[in-house]
Amino acid sequence: MKSPINVLIVDDHPFIIQAYRNALNKYSEQGYEFTVTQAGDCKAGYEAITDPKNDFQMAMFDISMPEYAEKGIRSGEDLAMLMHETMPECKVILLTMHSETEKVNNIVRNINPSGLIIKNDITFDELIFAMDRILHDENYYSQTVIKLIGHKQNFDHNLDTIDTQIIYQLSKGVPGNELIKYIPLSPNSIENRKAKIKITLGVEYCSDEELVEAAKEKGII
Structure with missing residues (x-):
């Protein structure tokens, strides 16, 4: 403690x-x-x-x-x-x-x-x-x-390259069930990463669209 x-x-x-x-x-x-x-x-x-x-x-x-x-x-x-x-x-x-x-x-x-x-x-x-x-x-x-x-806050997101790529592909309109075409992971692994990304960004219970908006607000993409 x-x-x-x-x-x-x-x-x-x-x-x-x-x-x-x-x-x-x-x-x-x-x-x-x-x-x-x-x-x-x-x-x-x-x-x-x-x-x-x-x-x-x-x-x-x-x-x-x-x-x-x-x-x-x-x-x-x-x-x-x-x-x-x-x-x-x-x-x-x-x-x-x-x-x-x-x-x-x-x-x-x-x-x-x-x-x-x-x-x-x-x-x-x-x-x-x-x-x-x-x-x-x-x-x-x-x-x-x-x-x-009119500016982004300093945000230490601790996301790796794959996490950032997931967010980027979602921002381009790729549906969640098609991320496997762009991300070299299994569907379950991708979903687990998405869940952790949402927790990291403080938007645990949100849609993929809201996740992308949160990432934009924090200057990640």
Whole structure:
């Protein structure tokens, strides 16, 4: 078991906090241990960050929350800036319903979070995938964010040449049952590889078309 990771979650929706907790619990099966502190508004988030007893390694902030005007903390963005100042090594993940181009670009430019996720993009499996990337010192931007900022995220996919060829042939419209014409493997081996590719890309339960789209979003093809 690795050293415990202290996580701060600040969101004004209890069911969202529970979803993040569930994802952390699921990811703990990879050998991680998480200690979670949660808060429901900017005031409680501010108090958690400025408490000298706390030392967070990862923080997840909703952007739109009840403000703490007394301290000038009006959003999760302000909490993220405060976290950068107070605990610069903490990996900050921002989650939002906003998908305006200017808003997203400002967040990336001014805060440069380890993760930026549009809530409408995220699934349970994708949230676990995002945590994995971030805990391995990579940035994670959800699909809408990538489209809005106009570039691919740095994605260490660990796929070999055959995996990439499978994705390429699917992108050319080759049906899954005809991949054997192009890939020197048995049908069962090809299907097993496809399943592993989907897990690697964080889209375990998807069609071949959706697999290709995920690969494009991550800059693989």
